[in-house]
Amino acid sequence: MKPERLCSKGLIVVKALVISPEKFLEPRGGGVNWCTREFLSSLQHASLHPQVCSYRTPREPWIRLFRRILPIPFYGMIPALFRKNMVELVKKQKPKYIFLNNSESASFAPYLRNQGFQGKIIYLSHGVEIMDVINNLRLAPSFLPSKHQGSLWLGNLLKWELQIRSALDGVICVSETDLVFEEWLGAKKCLFLPRQIRSSGNDFDWTPKSRRVGLVATLNHGPNFHGLAMLGNQLQNHDNVEVRVVGGPEQVGRSLATQYKAITYLGPISDEDLHSEAQSWGAFINPIFCYARGVSTKVATALGWGLPVLTTPIGSRGYRWDEQALPLSRTPQELLKRIHEVANGKNTLKWRNATKKVIKIAPQHSEIAMMIRGFCNHL
Numbered sequence: 001m002k003p004e005r006l007c008s009k010g011l012i013v014v015k016a017l018v019i020s021p022e023k024f025l026e027p028r029g030g031g032v033n034w035c036t037r038e039f040l041s042s043l044q045h046a047s048l049h050p051q052v053c054s055y056r057t058p059r060e061p062w063i064r065l066f067r068r069i070l071p072i073p074f075y076g077m078i079p080a081l082f083r084k085n086m087v088e089l090v091k092k093q094k095p096k097y098i099f100l101n102n103s104e105s106a107s108f109a110p111y112l113r114n115q116g117f118q119g120k121i122i123y124l125s126h127g128v129e130i131m132d133v134i135n136n137l138r139l140a141p142s143f144l145p146s147k148h149q150g151s152l153w154l155g156n157l158l159k160w161e162l163q164i165r166s167a168l169d170g171v172i173c174v175s176e177t178d179l180v181f182e183e184w185l186g187a188k189k190c191l192f193l194p195r196q197i198r199s200s201g202n203d204f205d206w207t208p209k210s211r212r213v214g215l216v217a218t219l220n221h222g223p224n225f226h227g228l229a230m231l232g233n234q235l236q237n238h239d240n241v242e243v244r245v246v247g248g249p250e251q252v253g254r255s256l257a258t259q260y261k262a263i264t265y266l267g268p269i270s271d272e273d274l275h276s277e278a279q280s281w282g283a284f285i286n287p288i289f290c291y292a293r294g295v296s297t298k299v300a301t302a303l304g305w306g307l308p309v310l311t312t313p314i315g316s317r318g319y320r321w322d323e324q325a326l327p328l329s330r331t332p333q334e335l336l337k338r339i340h341e342v343a344n345g346k347n348t349l350k351w352r353n354a355t356k357k358v359i360k361i362a363p364q365h366s367e368i369a370m371m372i373r374g375f376c377n378h379l
Contacts, residue, residue, distance in 0.1 A: 015049050017093075018124075019086065019108060020101035022054040028271070030218070031297035032126050035174055036101055038196060039124045045369040048097065048376070053089070055082040057104070071153035073129075073160050074107035083108070087115045095119055097376060103129040107160065109167035120169040120379045127174070127293025128181040130157050132222070135292055139222035143252075161185050169379045172372070174295045175318035181293075191375040195295055195318045197362040201306030204275070206352070208282040210345035213310070214244040215285045216274065216298040219252040227287035227315075232260030234332045241339060244281065246274060275305075282343025283308040283351070287335055288315035295319070303359055308351040310338045325357035 023029070024036045043050045055078060063076040090098070090112070098117070100106045101124045109121050133154065136144040147153055162185060165171075170189040171182045179192045217224040228245070235241055241262050245253055248268040257265035266277065278284065284302035286309060295318030302309050309316075312335065313328050321328065329335035342351055363371075 015095060016043065016051070016097040016099060017086075017090070017095045018043070018050045018052045018099045018101060019105045020052060020054050021104055022056050024102060025052065025054055031294065032102060034297045034300075035126050035294070036124075039099075039101065039172070042193065042365070042368045042372055043099065045365045046372040046376075047369070048372070050099065051095075053086060055079055068147070071147065071150060071156055073153070073157045074104060077104045078108055083111060087112075090115075090117055090119075097122060099124050102126050106164050106168075109164050113167045120376070121167065122376070122379070123164070123168050123171045123187075125171050125173050125178055125182065127178050127295075128161065128185065129293070130154075130161055131181055131291070131293040133157065135222035135226075135290060137222075139226040139290065140220065143220040143222065143225070170375065172375070177291050177314075177317050178293060189375070189379060191371065193368055193371060194320050194363050195300050196365070196368065197300050197303050197319075197359050199306070199359055200304045204305040204307070205279050206306060206348065207279055208343065208345055208348060209280045210282070211240045211340075211343055212242045212244065212281055213283045213285050213339055213343045214246065214278060214281040215287070216246045217286075219245075219247050219256065220249055221292070223288050223290050223292035225252065225256075227289050227312075228256060228263075229260075230289060230332045231285075231287040231335060232256065232263060234336045235260060235262035238262065238336070241336075241343070243285070244277070246277070278302070278305065278307060281307065282345060283310045283339065285309075285335070285339065286311035286315040287332065288312055289332070290314065303355060303362075306352050306355050306359075308342050308355050309358075310335060310342060319358070320361045320363070322354075322357045322361055325354040 024032050026033060040050060057077055058079050067075055097120045099122050100108055106123045112121060133148060137149060165186040168187060171187045173179045173182060173190055173192045176192055179190050182190045219225055242264055243262050244264045244266055246266050246269055250267055253265040253267060257263045284307045286296050286299055289312060291314055296315055299309055309326060311328060316328055329338050
């Protein structure tokens with residue numbers, strides 16, 4: 001990726017800077033890493049020539065101690081030297097746009113404004129931070145650190161969310177629901193980019209076993225845990241359905257497998273092993289029944305393999321969906337009915353063709369690039 005370009009006078013001009021935690025730029029990782037790669041690729045296709053500036057979240061003992069004690073969200077997450085160097089870089093290069101990747105980097109926006117930056121600051125959102133906190137507090141409080149359950153910390157987080165939006169010129173979201181959440185928090189202008197799907201089904205030897213389905217999820221995430229438990233309750237009287245669960249933490253996965261006999265817990269496994277394992281699934285399921293931040297990134301992977309995805313309107317957020325081809329389920333009972341219909345080992349060609357219809361309506365690079373250019377030009 002070339003971060004710079006030359007203008008007619010031969011001077012180096014940086015059109016856009018992207019500020020991101022280093023951990024989200026690693027080639028492997030979870031959903032945030034996947035979305036980060038897609039954001040950077042989209043900015044490149046939009047001819048914004050992004051220069052990526054990354055930092056490591058400080059891990060010094062005294063900073064970690066302060067973060068643990070103080071009820072101040074994002075405290076000490078961006079190194080002081082990096083902030084100083086970024087201000088000097090911005091003053092020197094005068095980029096037209098600064099893109100802040102994920103919540104941690106978004107907290108840099110008020111500081112940039114206070115330092116006099118006059119360009120456009122755009123937040124690359126992976127979802128509104130406080131929504132996950134609320135979901136965990138409501139659905140799975142045992143997964144939430146005790147400090148994050150206190151009124152002072154929650155109040156400070158909400159104040160920070162509002163302060164960040166007041167310093168931003170725009171927000172790029174990965175789902176329709178996040179668009180609403182951002183506007184609720186006072187974001188001036190928002191753009192929703194539908195998820196892209198890269199077909200990679202040529203090396204996916206789909207040989208489903210009857211009544212077997214699977215899912216990949218972060219199990220201590222409130223909406224994932226809540227949805228899987230709701231489906232597990234429906235499956236208690238259906239011995240012939242097996243749900244193969246991939247993800248962590250292992251303690252939560254083992255507990256779910258003990259509580260619900262239909263669940264087989266496989267643990268966290270490598271991408272290669274997941275590719276092999278998923279070939280035996282009749283469908284990929286995503287049982288999400290409450291609004292969550294961001295998108296379910298593994299849905300794109302499953303669709304790219306040509307694997308039928310059974311989910312809900314909330315579980316399909318962020319994707320363009322052909323519900324005539326792959327129906328969405330509003331309740332756990334409906335989802336169970338779909339599982340029986342799809343995962344019986346029959347009509348595999350029908351369901352592969354249905355999956356292709358969903359893939360077909362996903363946006364291409366050119367459309368996403370045009371959307372980003374139009375959004376940035378009108379800020």
